Amino acid sequence: MFRILDRKDLAPSIKQFVIDAPLVAQKAEPGQFIILRIKEGGERIPLTIADYDAQKGTVTVVFQEVGKTTIELGTLQAGDYLADFVGPLGEGVKFDDRKKVLGIGGGLGVAPLYPKLKMLNKKGVEVTSIIGAKTADLLIMEEQIKAVSNKTFVCTDDGSKGRHGFVTIILKELLEQGEKFDEIIIIGPPILMKIGTEITKPYGIP
Numbered sequence: 001m002f003r004i005l006d007r008k009d010l011a012p013s014i015k016q017f018v019i020d021a022p023l024v025a026q027k028a029e030p031g032q033f034i035i036l037r038i039k040e041g042g043e044r045i046p047l048t049i050a051d052y053d054a055q056k057g058t059v060t061v062v063f064q065e066v067g068k069t070t071i072e073l074g075t076l077q078a079g080d081y082l083a084d085f086v087g088p089l090g091e092g093v094k095f096d097d098r099k100k101v102l103g104i105g106g107g108l109g110v111a112p113l114y115p116k117l118k119m120l121n122k123k124g125v126e127v128t129s130i131i132g133a134k135t136a137d138l139l140i141m142e143e144q145i146k147a148v149s150n151k152t153f154v155c156t157d158d159g160s161k162g163r164h165g166f167v168t169i170i171l172k173e174l175l176e177q178g179e180k181f182d183e184i185i186i187i188g189p190p191i192l193m194k195i196g197t198e199i200t201k202p203y204g205i206p
Contacts, residue, residue: 002036002085005058007078010140011133013065014108015074016050021085022057029092030115034059037084038076043069048112049088051144059085062111062140095119098182100126102174103149104167104196106188107133110141113187114148121148128181129153130170136161168195175203182206 006018024034033048051060065074076082093116095101101120105113110131117127129149133139134157146152153170154162163170167188183206186196 001081001083004076004078004080004082007076010062011138013074014062014138014140015065016060016062016111017076019059019061019082019085020057021059021087024059024085024087025052025057026054028052028054028059028088030119031093031112032088032090034061034085034087035089036061036073036082036086038069038073039083042083044084045069045073046089049115050111050141051115051118059087062108064108095123095125095183098123098125100181101128102171102179102181102184103127103129103145104171104184104186104188104192105129105131105145106167106192107138108140109186109188109192110139110145113185114141114144116185117145118148126150128174128179130155130167132156132162132167134158166192166195168192168199171196172199175199175205 003020004017005020008016010016028049033046035044035046037044047061050062065071103113103117121127127149128151129145130153132155186193
């Protein structure tokens with residue numbers, strides 16, 4: 001059994017849990033995920049690791065209530081237990097010889113972006129970040145992203161916070177202004193990643 005140490009409501013239908021999982025925390029890397037079950041016989045669901053602390057033995061996950069199991073998961077509180085919390089799974093990301101990186105997160109994509117930028121920041125890489133959401137109340141982890149970034153741009157589709165428009169508008173402007181990056185990370189809805197990739201192609205930035 002794995003205890004939920006802390007629960008936060010980041011936005012309507014978006015929750016953050018900090019789980020007591022020392023063995024997972026010791027091995028976790030940015031880009032990996034876990035699989036959890038709420039109870040015996042329950043559905044197994046994969047969630048990206050949004051943060052981890054090997055010393056405290058904790059792993060943080062962020063999820064959106066979109067189906068039966070995630071809605072049930074969202075009813076749990078600090079002090080409750082999960083039946084299974086398996087991981088870390090998947091390949092951790094590697095960033096070799098990067099000096100300047102741009103990270104872009106749209107909507108729930110901000111959560112898996114965070115551990116990557118946190119690792120880069122610890123390595124002394126210059127980090128610029130762009131995060132966005134449909135509305136201000138759906139914007140998540142703004143302070144955490146700012147804490148690991150040299151510069152942060154915020155935008156919302158409806159203009160209720162930060163720049164009015166999509167994150168790709170700021171991406172385009174930065175590149176047109178001559179900003180140079182060794183790598184660009186884009187995490188979010190498929191359409192965001194598609195448009196972002198098309199914008200970066202002429203500049204030859206991976």
